[in-house]
Amino acid sequence: MIRIALTGGIAAGKSTVSRYLAQLGFGVIDYDEITHELQQAGSFAIEPLRNAFGNEVINAEGAVNRKALAAQVFGDDAMSKAALQQLDSIMHPLIEQLVAEREQAIVEHWQEHELPQYASHSSAVVVHDIPLYTEVHQTIPLTFDHVVTVEAPEEQRIQRMIQTRDMTREQAEARIANQATQAQREALADEVIDGSVTKEQMYEAVDELMQQWLTADEVVAENVQNERNAQQTSSNQKHE
């Protein structure tokens, strides 16, 4: 299996890249979607969250009131920091469990449906779409073959947020300031996709990366197979 972590600065184009990879037929696991699912009524996370943070973080329907929870865990004081750690310790093992189940389903699906445009690839590809990879990589202990971040200049991202998300400049700037920095994301990534170019150019960059990684994986698979064949031949010769 080739495991890829995909992250990026807010509004840099990560979701656009993620959708494109899904369109190509690769399995994509969306960590934001999983987090939201786990905070719906009836989820395993509800009672532990209620016990840790009180009734006020659960709404009348039995789902998490994200605004109320955010008020307890986001802040510069020691209490908020400890609360965020506690939230991570409740959410992250549950996220990890759902991720493992999705990954298994993707591998099973891949075994039955190879992608025609990559007919020769020998491993399933699973893309983990993790907006907050920098923030959570130490508490969700998954290992990745490749870590990719999508980046674009801050002003371009602010303009995108103002135009497509109905935000004011102040709100957009605050969202950026709240996240890890571009330098922190790039320090963890082995590839950076430029989100400031056209979408078509971004897709070309993705195509190139996937070809490169699948070819490298194919070479490793071939070497392993050759090694196995050589060992088999030598063991057969010894028995003759």
Ligand SMILES: CC(C)(COP(=O)(O)OP(=O)(O)OC[C@H]1O[C@@H](n2cnc3c(N)ncnc32)[C@H](O)[C@@H]1O)[C@@H](O)C(=O)NCCC(=O)NCCS
């Ligand atoms: C506290 C919650 C309900 C607040 O939701 P809300 O919609 O108001 O904010 P949102 O999720 O967009 O986060 C806003 C910003 O907070 C920061 N942030 C969010 N979660 C974390 C975290 N676990 N660690 C550090 N920073 C975080 C990021 O900068 C993010 O951009 C939500 O963030 C949450 O449940 N977080 C914990 C689960 C988690 O780790 N999610 C990420 C999984 S990859």
Ligand SMILES: Nc1ncnc2c1ncn2[C@@H]1O[C@H](COP(=O)(O)OP(=O)(O)OP(=O)(O)O)[C@@H](O)[C@H]1O
């Ligand atoms: N290369 C591009 N050229 C023009 N517009 C783009 C490009 N990439 C993304 N966009 C647009 O910018 C907006 C933000 O992109 P996208 O949703 O992919 O960002 P994101 O990084 O996933 O953000 P978030 O982290 O908040 O989910 C969208 O409206 C998208 O269509």
